[in-house]
Amino acid sequence: MKYLLKGGTVVSGTDVRKADVLIEDEKIVAVSDDMIQDDAALIDVTGKLLFPGFIDAHTHFDLEVSGTVTADNFDTGTKAAIAGGTTCIIDFATQNKGETLQEGLANWHKKADGRSSCDYGFHMAISEWTPQVSDEIPEMFEAGITSFKMYMTYSSRVRDWEIYQILKRIKEYGGVAGVHCENGELIDELIKEQKKAGNLSPSAHPVSRPSSIEAEAVNRFLTIAKLVDVPVIVVHLSSKEGFREIEQARENGQRVYVETCPQYLLMDEGRYYLPGFESAKYVISPPLRTKADNECLWKALKEEQIDTVATDHCSFTTGQKEMGKDDFTKIPNGMPGVETRAVLMYTFGVLEDRISLTQMCKLMAENPAKLYGMYPQKGCLEPGSDADLVIWDPNYESRITAKDQLQNMDYAPFEGLSVKGRAEKVFLRGVLSVEDGKVIKENHGKYISRKRGNLD
Ligand code: URP
Ligand code: ZN
C-alpha cells in the first residue's frame, strides 16, 4: 500500500520543516517538498505535525512481581501504547531467580509474540549472576538483545561485585546496561524504622526511600562503571541529588546516559498525603520527589543533559494496590503511563516552552532509537526507515480520564488533567493502526532484533 501524506510539518531531532512524506509498504520512500504521486492514497495532513513513531524504552508488561502480575499485558499495554503514538516499546524480559537468560527470554517471547499492537524489543534484566549466565551473554546479542538491566534494590537486586562483572562482560560485546539506582540495604533499614514507629501507610514509602538513597546508588554505580570504563544508563532518574552525581561523573569525563519519566517531572510527594488509600496509586520506586526536583529535571531536559523520556509503565489496579492496605511495603510498586507520555510531554513540555519540538522528538524517538540500536530503522522519518509515523493534531483538546483509556486500569494517575494535542493517526510499518485516536489495527507488532546502540 502506498500513502502520500501531504501538507504537514515534519519534526526531526534537528529541525521542523514543511514536507510531504511518501510511504510504500513498510517503509518511508521519500520526504520532500510538493510531491505528486498518482498511485498513492492521499492523506491531507495540513496543520498537523509528523513525528517518527515514539519509542518507550521502559515498560513492564505481564510482569510477575510482589505476589501479583501487572494489570497490563502485551495485549492491553501495546494497544494503549500505539493509541498514544508509541510505535515501539522495549520491555524488560526478566531472568527470575534460578532461571537461565534463555528461559527468561523464551518466557517474554511467549508473553508478547502474536499479541502486540506495536513493535517491541527486550532488555534482559539479570537477577542472578553465575558463570553459566555469563556464558549466555553472547547468545543474548545474537537474539537481538544488546541492553541489560540490573536493580540495586528489591529482592532481585545484584551486589556491587556482580554489577562489576556484568558490566565487564557486556563491555566485551559492546552492549549497555541500565540500572535502577537505589540503595536496597538502607531502604530495608528505613522500612524497619517506619514499621517500628507504627507508620504503615503509603506516607512511609517516600520516607524509606529518600533522594540520598538514590544519589548514593547512582554514585556507586558510576564508580563501578568508571572502573570498568564503560558507558552506562541511569534509568528513571527522579531527583536533583541523583542528577548532581551524574553531572559530577560527566565532569570527570564519564559517559553517562540518563532517562526520566513524566511522573518525575509533573508530580510531587504531596501525592503521598492524599486522604484514604488514594496515595497508594503513587507508590512507585523511586518515589515522587519535590517541586524543586521536578524543576531540576525539566532544566536538565532543556539543556539536553537527560537523554530519554520513557514511562516505567508498571500498572496495578486499585484492587491490587489494596494488597498493601495494612502495610505499605506490600503495595505493588508502579504506575501506568504508556498511553499518556506524548500528550503530557507536548502539553507541559513543548507548549510551556520547557522543551522544543525537536527536543521532544529526540527524547522520545531519535535518542532511544540510537541508544538502543534501532536507528535509522526507527527514530526518524528518512527514506528507508520503517514507516512508523505519528500524525499529531496540535490543537486537539481533551481531559485525561480513566474511562477513556485503553490501558487495563481502573484509574489514571493524571485523572482530570486538561491536555492539548493527540496522536490522530498512527502508522506502524506502513499500516494505518490508529485513526481518529482509535486503534483500528491490532496485533500487527513484531519483535525488533536490536543492534548495538550509539548515541554519540
Ligand atoms: O515502581 C516501579 N518503578 N516499578 C517498576 C519496576 C522498576 O523499578 O522499574
Ligand atoms: Zn526500576
Ligand code: ZN
Ligand atoms: Zn522499571
